[in-house]
Amino acid sequence: MNEGLLTQTYPADARRDRRDPVLSLENINVSFDGFRALTSLSFQIGVGELRCVIGPNGAGKTTLMDVITGKTRPQSGRAIYDQQTDLTRLSPTQIARAGIGRKFQKPTVFEALTVFENLELALKTDKSVWACLRNKLTSEQRDRIDAMLSTLRLSHERHRAAGMLSHGQKQFLEIGMLLVQEPHLLLLDEPAAGMTDAETAYTAELFRSLAGKHSLMVVEHDMGFVETIADHVTVLHQGQVLAEGSLREVQANEQVIEVYLGR
């Protein structure tokens, strides 16, 4: 693993420790036409932590990510980011600019552009596609992309159209597109879905190396993957926190076994 090239520790984090929350969800309520998707949901993620959020279908995991990224406005509650900013008052663009990156389950790369160009676009987010590709990269930016390609194990694919990559490679590329933007908090929705076993193992290694430098929230159904990455697991059920703790602890929780893991 190419240490150090990814992103530096977020500067303000040097003065903090893991007990300081990077995200503090406080009594979040979301209803859709009377249906309660999130009910008084409260929990915290510490600075530099890698948190896994698990739970059965319909538990509210996607809705939770939608609230954090400003896509869904809760009826009540607060989502305090970095101990000062209430995300429920910001637009999705403001939230992205504040350093929160999100990866959706399905990779959304620009298929017609090369792997390198996809990373180039991600690095220069505030211009149109064509203006961005016409503008020359600085040597520092080029080095960053090269380093990222190496981390993603995509150096040999740099000139290939992204549409020609395997599903797993597209997932890696999209993770790289987030990382070149140096996010503070990364939200990842089933990042290992559809990956081969080797790709899944490498994703786990990559995420472990990111924790500490970034804070990560990973929504995942694959318990084997959760086991290899999680410090701490939050189990959602019917829009509320059902259990929280190490994977061992939540796996031994009777209610979690009942509603999610099965006997």
Ligand SMILES: Nc1ncnc2c1ncn2[C@@H]1O[C@H](COP(=O)(O)OP(=O)(O)OP(=O)(O)O)[C@@H](O)[C@H]1O
């Ligand atoms: N826009 C919407 N309108 C109505 N109901 C919605 C909307 N979005 C989500 N829901 C409902 O809210 C509940 C929570 O959905 P959500 O997608 O957050 O669950 P999830 O935990 O992500 O599930 P999965 O694991 O299947 O992705 C579900 O019952 C869903 O049908």
